[in-house]
Amino acid sequence: MDILNALVAILNFVVIPAAAYGAQLALGALGVTLIYGILRFSNFAHGDTMAFGAALVILITWGLQSIGVGLGPLPTALLALPVGIALTAVFILGTDRAVYRFYRSKRSAPIILVMASVGVMFIMNGLTRLVIGVDEIRFDDGARFLISVQQFRAWTGLSEGLSLRVSQALTLVVTALACWALFRFLNRSRAGKAMRAYSDNEDLALLSGIDPERVVRLTWIIATALAVTAGTLYGLDKSFKVFNYFQILLPIFAAAIVGGLGNPLGAVAGGFIVAFSEVAVTYPWRKIATYLGFEPQGLLQLLSTEYKFAVSFVILIVVLLFRPTGLFRGKSV
Amino acid sequence: MSNTRQAEAVSPWRAPVLFLILAALFLAEGSFRNALFSGSWNTALAILNMGLISAVMALGVNMQWGYAGLFNAGVVGFLALGGLAPVLVSTAPVQGAWAAGGPRLILALLVGLGTLALAAQVWRRVPGLLRVPSLIAVLVVGFVLYRWLFDPAVMAIEANNSARAGNIGGLGWPVLLSWPVGALFAAAAAWGIGKVALGLRSDYLAIATLGIGEIIVAVMRNEEWLSRGVKNVSGIPRPVPYELNLQNDPDFVARAAEWGLSPAVASGIWVKLLYAGLFGAVLLALILLAELALKSPWGRMMRAIRDNETAAEAMGKDVTRRHLQIFVIGSAVIGLAGAMMVTLDGLLSPNSFNPLRYTFLIWVMVIVGGSGNNWGAALGAILIWFLWIKAEVWGPEFMRLVTGPMPAGALRDHLLGSAPHMRFIALGVVLLLVLRFAPRGLVPEK
Numbered sequence: 001m002d003i004l005n006a007l008v009a010i011l012n013f014v015v016i017p018a019a020a021y022g023a024q025l026a027l028g029a030l031g032v033t034l035i036y037g038i039l040r041f042s043n044f045a046h047g048d049t050m051a052f053g054a055a056l057v058i059l060i061t062w063g064l065q066s067i068g069v070g071l072g073p074l075p076t077a078l079l080a081l082p083v084g085i086a087l088t089a090v091f092i093l094g095t096d097r098a099v100y101r102f103y104r105s106k107r108s109a110p111i112i113l114v115m116a117s118v119g120v121m122f123i124m125n126g127l128t129r130l131v132i133g134v135d136e137i138r139f140d141d142g143a144r145f146l147i148s149v150q151q152f153r154a155w156t157g158l159s160e161g162l163s164l165r166v167s168q169a170l171t172l173v174v175t176a177l178a179c180w181a182l183f184r185f186l187n188r189s190r191a192g193k194a195m196r197a198y199s200d201n202e203d204l205a206l207l208s209g210i211d212p213e214r215v216v217r218l219t220w221i222i223a224t225a226l227a228v229t230a231g232t233l234y235g236l237d238k239s240f241k242v243f244n245y246f247q248i249l250l251p252i253f254a255a256a257i258v259g260g261l262g263n264p265l266g267a268v269a270g271g272f273i274v275a276f277s278e279v280a281v282t283y284p285w286r287k288i289a290t291y292l293g294f295e296p297q298g299l300l301q302l303l304s305t306e307y308k309f310a311v312s313f314v315i316l317i318v319v320l321l322f323r324p325t326g327l328f329r330g331k332s333v
Numbered sequence: 334m335s336n337t338r339q340a341e342a343v344s345p346w347r348a349p350v351l352f353l354i355l356a357a358l359f360l361a362e363g364s365f366r367n368a369l370f371s372g373s374w375n376t377a378l379a380i381l382n383m384g385l386i387s388a389v390m391a392l393g394v395n396m397q398w399g400y401a402g403l404f405n406a407g408v409v410g411f412l413a414l415g416g417l418a419p420v421l422v423s424t425a426p427v428q429g430a431w432a433a434g435g436p437r438l439i440l441a442l443l444v445g446l447g448t449l450a451l452a453a454q455v456w457r458r459v460p461g462l463l464r465v466p467s468l469i470a471v472l473v474v475g476f477v478l479y480r481w482l483f484d485p486a487v488m489a490i491e492a493n494n495s496a497r498a499g500n501i502g503g504l505g506w507p508v509l510l511s512w513p514v515g516a517l518f519a520a521a522a523a524w525g526i527g528k529v530a531l532g533l534r535s536d537y538l539a540i541a542t543l544g545i546g547e548i549i550v551a552v553m554r555n556e557e558w559l560s561r562g563v564k565n566v567s568g569i570p571r572p573v574p575y576e577l578n579l580q581n582d583p584d585f586v587a588r589a590a591e592w593g594l595s596p597a598v599a600s601g602i603w604v605k606l607l608y609a610g611l612f613g614a615v616l617l618a619l620i621l622l623a624e625l626a627l628k629s630p631w632g633r634m635m636r637a638i639r640d641n642e643t644a645a646e647a648m649g650k651d652v653t654r655r656h657l658q659i660f661v662i663g664s665a666v667i668g669l670a671g672a673m674m675v676t677l678d679g680l681l682s683p684n685s686f687n688p689l690r691y692t693f694l695i696w697v698m699v700i701v702g703g704s705g706n707n708w709g710a711a712l713g714a715i716l717i718w719f720l721w722i723k724a725e726v727w728g729p730e731f732m733r734l735v736t737g738p739m740p741a742g743a744l745r746d747h748l749l750g751s752a753p754h755m756r757f758i759a760l761g762v763v764l765l766l767v768l769r770f771a772p773r774g775l776v777p778e779k
Contacts, residue, residue, distance in 0.1 A: 134754075246688070250540075254544075306555045
């Protein structure tokens with residue numbers, strides 16, 4: 001019985017939160033890695049793209065709620081998401097035209113593009129603050145729990161409860177769908193193949209008649225769609241706060257590098273690796289140790305939660321030290 | 334990068350004229366009182382002092398970016414680390430803190446560092462299959478030992494008079510001594526991070542420094558034994574006299590009266606002038622050293638590496654080592670600026686270290702001023718700092734002007750209320766415009 005309780009506690013406090021967080025990181029890292037693969041720079045504005053998109057989604061959600069449109073048990077934000085993606089994509093394509101295209105045509109060093117993305121980050125950050133403010137916003141409506149603690153206890157008779165929030169389940173489902181669609185697109189469709197060819201070898205792709213501007217546009221649109229989805233899911237799961245999206249940039253970069261920059265499959269794996277280590281290292285294991293018959297003195301917490309970013313940093317350092325191209329062999333320029 | 338640096342001749346008068354304009358701005362701030370300027374010399378000098386410190390930060394960033402093309406996205410961390418030095422070196426010792434857990438704490442930190450060093454040795458020396466298990470064993474044993482030593486020591490120190498102290502305290506040495514110590518702290522951190530991230534792709538350094546910056550600030554915010562966390566450390570000693578002592582000094586009051594100033598205003602101005610002299614001296618000394626270094630064979634080598642790494646490497650230059658060198662030096666300068674800033678404030682407030690303000694604003698200063706040119710970086714720093722402070726006043730005024738014709742209502746109130754956020758947008762736009770249309774900045778590199 002106690003082993004069952006311990007398992008349920010692990011599932012409830014470690015596996016489910018880490019899986020949801022990992023899925024959000026994976027979506028973010030996919031965007032970073034795609035942009036890196038095609039445009040060949042690390043996009044510092046990605047976190048603020050997520051924030052900007054999520055802010056638009058929140059505004060549309062409020063609009064829908066005020067005219068009484070909803071999705072029943074599911075959050076209304078899901079309905080607003082496609083519109084948010086479309087608007088953000090238009091904005092991002094605008095930044096590409098106004099900012100990045102110039103440096104691309106000049107074949108500037110990647111670090112110049114990184115600097116430019118910092119400028120874009122500032123603008124998007126300011127716009128997000130302007131539009132929605134800096135306060136914490138909760139916008140998850142509909143049902144809160146798929147399985148609540150009381151229900152679970154009543155069903156199983158265990159003393160330890162398990163809860164699965166709608167936002168967590170939704171995150172996993174949406175991420176799975178998005179990944180499936182993305183990999184299908186990259187592997188099967190003509191445009192996806194063109195993208196991969198361009199990423200592998202730019203000059204060869206140009207010679208075989210692939211339109212580079214089209215590939216770049218497509219990349220921005222896909223990366224934006226992933227980013228806005230990730231931002232919205234993150235906001236639904238935790239809550240929306242502009243500064244959090246700047247901070248999430250580090251775990252996202254860590255995830256993309258762990259998987260190998262430019263490698264989409266690696267980005268997904270990296271997201272989950274980072275999320276699971278972050279949660280496992282900052283979770284106090286005392287409860288589970290007690291269930292297993294130990295009498296621990298302290299909390300058995302390896303690091304306090306304030307240092308969760310240190311975990312992604314350490315993973316990043318370890319990968320850079322031992323395998324700079326990432327676990328799945330990304331690009332090294 | 335080589336594409337954006339066409340060597341066009343620039344008028345030699347450009348820098349002096351720009352510095353004159355800057356001086357005129359400060360004179361206007363001090364003497365005119367209207368919608369744009371405050372008319373207070375105290376305010377003008379306060380902006381100038383922080384501007385001088387920003388100039389030192391910008392010099393550090395300029396060494397990394399302008400000389401070597403390294404993107405340091407964790408300026409805020411090195412700054413915070415430098416700011417820790419005045420606290421640890423020059424605040425008064427805390428009664429009983431050392432006895433409560435000092436030696437044990439030092440031992441814990443030594444064990445932590447020793448574990449990492451040992452792990453590195455194990456990785457290098459142990460061959461074959463035993464390598465990974467022994468590495469993991471060393472790390473696990475070291476970590477357990479470290480926590481066993483560290484936790485009780487921290488608990489004891491934080492319990493010691495926690496309302497007023499609760500930290501390890503300082504050594505009580507003169508505060509000027511803490512400035513080079515701050516530089517040393519930042520240099521040590523930079524060496525560690527540079528050792529890992531340099532020599533790989535250029536944006537890895539950016540991402541790694543972004544991480545170390547956030548972690549250093551998180552440590553300062555949470556380790557109360559070190560920096561009192563959110564409780565702040567105040568009462569850091571000053572290298573200049575206190576205003577109150579000046580106001581009680583009859584000589585000073587008499588001299589203030591000669592100038593026709595009240596003792597309160599005069600003492601404020603005098604203290605700030607002393608600070609400005611101090612910071613100005615440091616800044617000039619650094620610029621002199623940096624210029625000498627840049628003109629030496631070493632500086633030419635640095636620029637050669639920046640402009641064409643492959644060619645420099647073919648000539649037998651160790652690019653990674655040189656990059657590490659300049660990265661450490663630049664970070665040390667940033668650390669020095671951090672120590673100066675905390676000394677000026679007399680307060681270490683870990684919560685105030687915001688990456689947007691202390692990393693990316695400094696970057697804009699360097700890019701606008703002219704990357705690769707020390708005078709340009711200093712000019713850009715003081716100018717952008719002046720504008721950043723004044724934007725706080727000008728932004729809402731501007732918004733009121735723009736929204737004037739709009740009907741009163743929720744939208745107008747919202748826009749007026751969010752005027753402070755416009756600073757970020759303006760900063761981003763300035764950065765993008767300079768990067769695009771004047772990539773060499775206001776005072777280009779010679």
